[in-house]
Amino acid sequence: MGDKFEPKLIGFFCNWCTSSAADLAGTSRMQYPPNIRPIRVMCSGSVDLAYIWRAFLEGADGVIIGGCHPGDCHYVSGNYKARRRIKIFETIMKTLGLDEKRLWLRWISASEGKKFAETMKEFTEHIRKLGPSEIGKNWSI
Amino acid sequence: MGEKFQLKIKDEDLNKGLKDFLLQIMEKNEISNLIVPLLIPSKNNVFPTFVKNRELLEDAKPIAPVLPVSTATMISKITRLSPSPEKILVFLKPCELRGILELTKFKQITLDNLIFVSYDCMGAYKTDFYEEALSGGKDIDSEYVSKNLMKGEQDDNIRDACKLCENFFSTAFADIGIGFIGADGGILIEAHTEKGKEVLSKLSLEKTEAKERDERLEKISKNRKEKWEKEKKEIKKEATGIDGLVRYFSKCIDCHNCMGQCPICFCKECFWESPTFEFTPLNFLGWAEKKGAVKLPTDTIFFHLGRLSHMSTSCIACGLCSDACPMDIKVYELFHLVADDTQAAFDYKPGRDLEEEAPLVTFKEDELKELG
Incomplete structure (x- = not known):
């Protein structure tokens, strides 16, 4: 890899849509950057903001949450709740100068393998441009 | 907003006057329980206290400028599991009332049978400062009433959070609000809810206007808001x-x-x-x-x-x-x-x-x- 900055990315993907899309992308042999470390969760609505803080504080350069499209949540409304939480997270980051651009929320359904691969590419490039995150460097957290 | 009334206090002591007012409410409305800030037996601090024995109310300090705990948390301890079977009159600060509202939304408080009386709070002192004053035999409550409460001002020793509080007056959620600001030199009593109206209807109170009140409250809020906006910038920098x-x-x-x-x-x-x-x-x-x-x-x-x-x-x-x-x-x-x-x-x-x-x-x- 040399001196090139390789972003460390954490993805929280819902079991029913975005994780299935990741599988589809894989079985369809679509290529996407290996920077993303996917974590399968049952619902985007089950991602407590504490997990996202943990990821950033332990050195993630970017975090992406993937859920079902609005109206398609397996648990009816989990993704709407996730969206509200992400809004809170983003607001806190903004207020405290923590670079809120490092957090993405995307809706990717089980059939959108291509969209998954493309989104991961986009996100990796986006974070690559932003450079390494400062948040995870401090050991006094 | 409901009708405004004037409360006449014979004595100079506001704590005693308000205590008598609360007792009057309880008597006329058959309420036998009261939660009110009360001097603890060691006489060096004031805590919200659930009082049954009315003789103990000699030491009631409704407007005591101290906030050792939030009455909201205390009310949650009492009514989280089930509603109170008996009526309880609760005297508390506006910030505590806001806490009660939030805790009620989170199902941590059952409001049934609770009647709230709140007031124009000019802030509290830090608990150790207040405790020290009481220990030293100082009549800090009376000083606070004349220097802060009645003038709508705050002295330097008031807590930082209180100095920036924009919602210091009895909110619309209080069944009964007691006002000092823009009260035409007297004490204003106002029912904000149907429950409050019913409670006050049993008392004989003199009507009043207090026309300048809203304007004066707004002015204080505005001043504090400006102060906070300035302070915000400092914290953001830090x-x-x-x-x-x-x-x-x-x-x-x-x-x-x-x-x-x-x-x-x-x-x-x-x-x-x-x-x-x-x-x-x-x-x-x-x-x-x-x-x-x-x-x-x-x-x-x-x-x-x-x-x-x-x-x-x-x-x-x-x-x-x-x-x-x-x-x-x-x-x-x-x-x-x-x-x-x-x-x-x-x-x-x-x-x-x-x-x-x-x-x-x-x-x-x-x-x-x-x-x-």
Whole structure:
């Protein structure tokens, strides 16, 4: 890899849509950057903001949450709740100068393998441009 | 708003006058329970107290300028499991009432049979300052009444959070509000709810106008808002970025006292007190390896960021977090700063309206499209 900055990315993907899309992308042999470390969760609505803080504080350069499209949540409304939480997270980051651009929320359904691969590419490039995150460097957290 | 009445107090002592007023309410409305700030037997502090024996009310200090705990938390302890079978009259500060509203939304308080009386609060002193004054035999309450309460002013020793409080007057949620500001030199009594109207209808009170009241309240609120906006800029300068946050919380010893006193942090099983934070040596080896070092205790910034994520949308800016901090960190200022923004994101004001749902327990399908 040399001196090139390789972003460390954490993805929280819902079991029913975005994780299935990741599988589809894989079985369809679509290529996407290996920077993303996917974590399968049952619902985007089950991602407590504490997990996202943990990821950033332990050195993630970017975090992406993937859920079902609005109206398609397996648990009816989990993704709407996730969206509200992400809004809170983003607001806190903004207020405290923590670079809120490092957090993405995307809706990717089980059939959108291509969209998954493309989104991961986009996100990796986006974070690559932003450079390494400062948040995870401090050991006094 | 309901009709406004004038309360005549014969004695100069406001605490005694208000106590007599509360007793009058109780007598005429057949209420036998009262929660009111009361001088504890050692005579050196005042706590919200559940009083049954009326003789003990000789030591009632309704407007005592001290906030050792939030009455909201105390009411939750009483009515969380079931509603009170008997009527309870509760005298409390506006910030405590806002806490009650939020806790009711989170089903931590059952409102049945509770009747609230609140007042124009000009702020409280830090508990140790107040305790010291009482220990020294000082009549600090009377001083506070003449120097602060009746003039609508605040002396230097008032708590920082109180100095910035924009919602210091009895809110619309109080069944009965007691006003000192713009009360034409007297004491104003106002029923804000149907319950309050019914309670007051049994008393014989003289009507009054208090025309200048709203204007004067607004002026004080505006002044404090301006002051806060200025202060906000200072805090933002100080606590920006991860390094700024580490500096801001550099004295944090991970005691979680701020959380313990926060009226909004009601969770019985707090994430930060859970086994998630029981680690093995491997965790520490990993952290130290990755970053070169790990400060002990770790996860202090994580704790504050997490608490902001969980409760800031309902933060009522009471300042008890700062009071509870043994290291004198300005917890309240930072939380208030963030809360202002997270609340604005949902056009939400905690303690404004019981019908207004807390941002984290509801959603709209058609919102926040910019996020996805």
